[in-house]
Amino acid sequence: MxxxxxxxxxxxxxxxxxxxxxxxxxxxxxxxVTLAYExxxxxxxxxxxxxxxxxxxSGDSHVASHDQADxxxxxxxxxxxxxxxxKGIDTNKYFVICSNILGSCSGSTGPGSIHPETGxxxxxxxxxxxxxxMVRAQKVLIDHLGISRLYAxxxxxxxxxxxxxxxxxxPEMVQAAIPLATTMRHSALCIAFNEVARQxxxxxxxxxxxxxxxxxxxxxxxxxxxMIGHITYLSDKAMHRKFGRRLQEREDLSFRFESxxxxxSYLNYQGAKFVHRFDANSLLYITKAADYFDLNEEEDAAIxxxxxxxxxxxxxxxxxxxxxxxxxxxxxxxxLKRNGCDVSFCEIQADCGHDAFLLPDQRLTTLIxxxxxxxxxx
Amino acid sequence: MxxxxxxxxxxxxxxxxxxxxxxxxxxxxxxxVTLAYExxxxxxxxxxxxxxxxxxxSGDSHVASHDQADxxxxxxxxxxxxxxxxKGIDTNKYFVICSNILGSCSGSTGPGSIHPETGxxxxxxxxxxxxxxMVRAQKVLIDHLGISRLYAxxxxxxxxxxxxxxxxxxPEMVQAAIPLATTMRHSALCIAFNEVARQxxxxxxxxxxxxxxxxxxxxxxxxxxxMIGHITYLSDKAMHRKFGRRLQEREDLSFRFESxxxxxSYLNYQGAKFVHRFDANSLLYITKAADYFDLNEEEDAAIxxxxxxxxxxxxxxxxxxxxxxxxxxxxxxxxLKRNGCDVSFCEIQADCGHDAFLLPDQRLTTLIxxxxxxxxxx
Numbered sequence: 001m002x003x004x005x006x007x008x009x010x011x012x013x014x015x016x017x018x019x020x021x022x023x024x025x026x027x028x029x030x031x032x033v034t035l036a037y038e039x040x041x042x043x044x045x046x047x048x049x050x051x052x053x054x055x056x057x058s059g060d061s062h063v064a065s066h067d068q069a070d071x072x073x074x075x076x077x078x079x080x081x082x083x084x085x086x087k088g089i090d091t092n093k094y095f096v097i098c099s100n101i102l103g104s105c106s107g108s109t110g111p112g113s114i115h116p117e118t119g120x121x122x123x124x125x126x127x128x129x130x131x132x133x134m135v136r137a138q139k140v141l142i143d144h145l146g147i148s149r150l151y152a153x154x155x156x157x158x159x160x161x162x163x164x165x166x167x168x169x170x171p172e173m174v175q176a177a178i179p180l181a182t183t184m185r186h187s188a189l190c191i192a193f194n195e196v197a198r199q200x201x202x203x204x205x206x207x208x209x210x211x212x213x214x215x216x217x218x219x220x221x222x223x224x225x226x227m228i229g230h231i232t233y234l235s236d237k238a239m240h241r242k243f244g245r246r247l248q249e250r251e252d253l254s255f256r257f258e259s260x261x262x263x264x265s266y267l268n269y270q271g272a273k274f275v276h277r278f279d280a281n282s283l284l285y286i287t288k289a290a291d292y293f294d295l296n297e298e299e300d301a302a303i304x305x306x307x308x309x310x311x312x313x314x315x316x317x318x319x320x321x322x323x324x325x326x327x328x329x330x331x332x333x334x335x336l337k338r339n340g341c342d343v344s345f346c347e348i349q350a351d352c353g354h355d356a357f358l359l360p361d362q363r364l365t366t367l368i369x370x371x372x373x374x375x376x377x378x
Numbered sequence: 379m380x381x382x383x384x385x386x387x388x389x390x391x392x393x394x395x396x397x398x399x400x401x402x403x404x405x406x407x408x409x410x411v412t413l414a415y416e417x418x419x420x421x422x423x424x425x426x427x428x429x430x431x432x433x434x435x436s437g438d439s440h441v442a443s444h445d446q447a448d449x450x451x452x453x454x455x456x457x458x459x460x461x462x463x464x465k466g467i468d469t470n471k472y473f474v475i476c477s478n479i480l481g482s483c484s485g486s487t488g489p490g491s492i493h494p495e496t497g498x499x500x501x502x503x504x505x506x507x508x509x510x511x512m513v514r515a516q517k518v519l520i521d522h523l524g525i526s527r528l529y530a531x532x533x534x535x536x537x538x539x540x541x542x543x544x545x546x547x548x549p550e551m552v553q554a555a556i557p558l559a560t561t562m563r564h565s566a567l568c569i570a571f572n573e574v575a576r577q578x579x580x581x582x583x584x585x586x587x588x589x590x591x592x593x594x595x596x597x598x599x600x601x602x603x604x605m606i607g608h609i610t611y612l613s614d615k616a617m618h619r620k621f622g623r624r625l626q627e628r629e630d631l632s633f634r635f636e637s638x639x640x641x642x643s644y645l646n647y648q649g650a651k652f653v654h655r656f657d658a659n660s661l662l663y664i665t666k667a668a669d670y671f672d673l674n675e676e677e678d679a680a681i682x683x684x685x686x687x688x689x690x691x692x693x694x695x696x697x698x699x700x701x702x703x704x705x706x707x708x709x710x711x712x713x714l715k716r717n718g719c720d721v722s723f724c725e726i727q728a729d730c731g732h733d734a735f736l737l738p739d740q741r742l743t744t745l746i747x748x749x750x751x752x753x754x755x756x
Contacts, residue, residue, distance in 0.1 A: 025633075027633075124635070128633040185623070186623070187614060187617070187623075188614075188617035188618055188623065188641040189609070189612075189617050191623070191642065192605075192609045192617060192645055195605070195646075196602060196609065198635065199605060199646070199649070200578060200602050202635065203582075203599070203601070203602060221581070223581070224577050224578050224581060224602070227570075231570045231571060236565060236566075236567045236703065239566035239567050240565060240566055240567075243566040244566055245564070245565075255403075255405075255505075256506065257502070257576065257580070257666065259573075260669070261566070261569050261573075264569065264570075264573045267570060267573055268573075268577070271577070284635060291638070292631055294623060322614070322700070325614065
């Protein structure tokens with residue numbers, strides 16, 4: 001592993017061929033495993049400036065565009081405003097890595113991948129994967145890249161769960177961690193929304209117990225699932241400001257079952273659009289992984305394994321996030337402090353809901369870049 | 379109309395036969411119209427002690443049981459804890475009326491009723507009805523009962539919208555009004571949840587554009603719609619307390635797409651149960667009526683028609699209700715005060731979400747009974 005690592009658009013790393021399978025929390029194992037990943041910036045000589053960015057539930061490895069041509073061809077990445085030259089996570093300083101998570105559908109192995117034993121897509125034969133399994137796979141990638149310690153791990157929502165899991169699973173490999181808009185324990189409310197989304201998919205007759213053909217997915221169920229998701233990413237206030245009761249391209253109420261209001265059109269549009277970029281079975285697997293996530297189990301709280309650990313934390317929450325409200329970040333901060341961890345916490349005043357962590361915000365940028373600057377280079 | 383009115387279980391009142399049709403806001407008219415209703419207590423000699431209770435979206439006329447035999451046969455009513463002899467709305471003092479709303483499916487005319495022109499259920503040929511239309515039909519019933527002025531109108535959620543609509547449409551007929559857990563203007567967030575519920579139904583292939591046979595309804599879509607509803611009736615805190623992350627009849631995670639958690643079982647059970655008592659098309663119509671509800675339209679705010687009106691108001695909200703949060707009740711109170719109305723307001727501290735108005739609560743009982751006692755009998 002002496003090759004020099006620099007900015008690179010989509011690459012694939014495969015491992016766990018044959019008997020060297022990736023062990024999973026469910027007791028099964030998986031192989032071969034492919035992770036799609038991208039990198040930005042340049043890994044320094046002592047390989048100490050790598051930041052692993054972890055994406056949320058429906059994200060992918062495309063955190064930011066690589067250059068002007070990439071931007072035009074593929075559009076902006078999901079954290080374009082935060083990651084890049086001179087930005088909050090400055091790719092002039094840091095070598096940024098993002099891999100598509102296990103179980104997803106944007107290049108990494110997931111339920112839509114081909115099952116080596118059958119030559120058919122896994123479907124529900126894909127093993128249940130957990131956040132810890134996702135992180136276990138990422139660790140193999142980081143090893144492969146010859147990085148023994150990450151300067152930082154960061155991500156929001158399900159990405160934030162992976163941040164915390166990295167700290168618990170491989171504390172010696174993490175210098176600093178920035179979990180955003182997340183929780184150490186998926187709440188009943190979040191499980192409830194996920195379960196309804198899953199039911200919307202699984203009751204679509206085209207789902208076929210997960211065996212749907214690639215060109216005939218359960219698109220209506222998936223669209224409804226996505227609509228539910230979109231509601232939870234916004235806030236009452238943000239919806240009021242963005243849509244209010246404004247009508248969609250009409251002067252008066254239709255008195256029919258059409259989209260009268262802009263909010264209805266918006267949700268229907270988001271639902272229909274999602275079908276073209278996301279796999280229904282991946283939604284089932286990833287939501288289940290989030291639901292299973294609990295670092296604070298009564299019997300054996302994984303968060304306590306961080307006792308006096310070396311990781312430096314910056315926990316960030318947003319006032320109007322009702323999916324992972326601030327009180328859950330406070331619980332995390334308390335648990336970390338109880339374990340003697342070095343932890344800073346910031347609640348950002350923002351009325352745009354859970355989505356806030358993805359939106360341009362100079363306060364967030366300053367906070368993250370300042371924290372990263374201050375991480376002691378050992 | 380001189381007959382004496384006393385406690386009576388389910389009755390039907392039909393009107394608007396032939397050309398005497400009920401005019402509707404959509405420009406169409408409807409006839410014949412049947413309203414199923416029940417009454418409790420005894421109408422006094424000067425017919426001045428009648429309280430109209432207005433039910434929420436999926437409610438019916440069965441506010442409370444009529445006697446022990448009724449309780450055993452039909453179970454408790456939806457506001458059993460509030461309405462009855464010696465209760466908050468004391469049927470020893472008041473004559474209580476509740477009618478199933480227009481568009482519903484518990485005895486009143488709705489999309490499942492037979493279209494007189496075709497001999498088939500209306501389905502989507504049923505005209506769109508508004509909250510004002512529902513109230514217009516109720517007014518015919520109240521006239522029929524020989525009551526020229528109601529002592530009070532009360533109800534929560536969509537029932538609360540009807541309360542407000544009564545005050546706007548027929549202020550001279552309402553002495554006092556108690557809207558609970560409601561709004562004068564359906565928010566984008568509420569429209570969003572309703573639209574997803576509608577899409578869950580309308581994308582179910584068994585919906586058949588509303589022409590499903592009675593014995594083969596779109597039950598899977600309706601169940602998903604109900605699950606969404608149930609989430610919105612609870613609160614993060616209530617869900618945490620009631621369910622937390624407790625597993626449902628198992629020791630460990632299943633690592634399968636089963637109900638691992640109690641909250642999942644609860645929602646699936648509520649969804650499946652609802653299918654047996656509610657009609658999918660009625661859900662479409664009633665949610666649309668709620669979405670259309672806006673007494674505070676910019677151009678011509680109906681709430682301003684209450685200027686110096688005779689109605690005495692008690693507005694009640696609940697701290698953890700995120701469907702109709704307290705700030706919306708405050709807006710209502712401000713609008714009423716601006717119009718010189720007599721209005722009291724109470725926000726009740728309750729962590730159980732929107733459902734709070736239906737749950738036993740001595741503070742709520744005392745508040746309502748005290749207010750009713752104080753309504754000046756003219």
